[in-house]
Amino acid sequence: MAMVDKLRIVERAVATGAAVHPLPRDGAAPALIAVEQAGKRFAARGGAQAFSALEDVSMQIRQGEFVSILGPSGCGKSTLLRMVAGLVPCDDGRILLGAEPIGAPVPDIGVVFQTSNMLPWLTVGANIRLGAKLRNLPRAQVEERLPALLETLGLTAFADRYPHELSGGMRQRAAIGQILLLQPRVMLMDEPFGALDALTRDRLNVELLRIWQQSTLTVLLVTHSIHEAVFLSDRVLVMSERPGRVIHDVRIDLPRPRQPDQVKSDPAYGEYVAHLSRLMGVF
Numbered sequence: 423m424a425m426v427d428k429l430r431i432v433e434r435a436v437a438t439g440a441a442v443h444p445l446p447r448d449g450a451a452p453a454l455i456a457v458e459q460a461g462k463r464f465a466a467r468g469g470a471q472a473f474s475a476l477e478d479v480s481m482q483i484r485q486g487e488f489v490s491i492l493g494p495s496g497c498g499k500s501t502l503l504r505m506v507a508g509l510v511p512c513d514d515g516r517i518l519l520g521a522e523p524i525g526a527p528v529p530d531i532g533v534v535f536q537t538s539n540m541l542p543w544l545t546v547g548a549n550i551r552l553g554a555k556l557r558n559l560p561r562a563q564v565e566e567r568l569p570a571l572l573e574t575l576g577l578t579a580f581a582d583r584y585p586h587e588l589s590g591g592m593r594q595r596a597a598i599g600q601i602l603l604l605q606p607r608v609m610l611m612d613e614p615f616g617a618l619d620a621l622t623r624d625r626l627n628v629e630l631l632r633i634w635q636q637s638t639l640t641v642l643l644v645t646h647s648i649h650e651a652v653f654l655s656d657r658v659l660v661m662s663e664r665p666g667r668v669i670h671d672v673r674i675d676l677p678r679p680r681q682p683d684q685v686k687s688d689p690a691y692g693e694y695v696a697h698l699s700r701l702m703g704v705f
């Protein structure tokens with residue numbers, strides 16, 4: 423076979439996503455998370471009238487999908503994520519995991535916040551184990567999973583160090599490890615790389631994609647970065663100003679697996695970034 427034909431076949435395999443992610447993520451897959459006309463009100467300070475933070479928010483996330491949420495500051499992204507996590511109740515509507523309404527935190531849904539909340543007096547390994555301990559996961563199971571997880575996250579040599587001995591990027595990796603050790607079906611991430619420098623952020627994006635591709639994990643990520651959302655996601659949801667609603671749902675049809683140099687030199691990438699920038703009112 424001529425070299426050029428071989429290349430085309432490889433390209434086609436990449437374009438169709440074959441063997442890239444174990445789950446179908448197209449319209450045929452059922453929704454794993456369904457947000458149905460959800461609303462949230464907060465009491466204003468000083469006894470003023472309550473205000474609406476979220477109004478009539480609806481969206482569906484399929485199993486195995488990587489979905490990002492973009493929206494102006496204060497539009498309720500963090501509140502929405504906390505509601506999906508079961509940390510904050512809905513005032514209107516409901517949120518389902520499969521067929522079950524989410525009313526409290528459940529083991530199937532893990533959350534990674536912007537700054538990792540590791541305990542400074544415990545080693546990185548002990549911090550990663552802590553979530554599993556709190557959930558009463560059998561110790562043998564934890565010790566069986568941990569070495570491969572530390573390896574995946576590039577933390578093997580740092581398991582006995584303390585959080586202050588790690589870089590910001592490593593601490594966020596450890597925070598991700600804390601969640602992945604529990605093997606949740608869904609990982610919610612609230613601007614997890616927002617406090618990191620650009621280079622570290624790019625590296626962690628690549629690592630996150632690698633982990634996601636090798637698993638059946640569903641990811642819902644809140645980010646400020648249009649570039650990050652396009653690079654990572656199957657779909658990007660755009661929210662309105664407060665009270666937040668989902669006003670655009672943009673499918674990102676870039677081939678996987680995605681490598682930064684390949685993706686960023688693809689004209690379609692630039693078009694998605696420009697399109698979302700316009701939707702966001704950036705230009």
Ligand SMILES: Nc1ncnc2c1ncn2[C@@H]1O[C@H](COP(=O)(O)OP(=O)(O)O)[C@@H](O)[C@H]1O
Pocket residue numbers: 464465475493494495496497498499500501502664
């Ligand atoms: N616990 C709370 N009590 C009162 N107001 C809150 C609370 N949490 C969030 N808010 C308000 O709700 C709005 C949305 O906040 P948030 O979800 O943090 O937005 P985002 O993450 O999009 O920046 C903001 O006006 C914020 O001040």
Ligand SMILES: [Mg+2]
Pocket residue numbers: 499500501
């Ligand atoms: Mg926020």
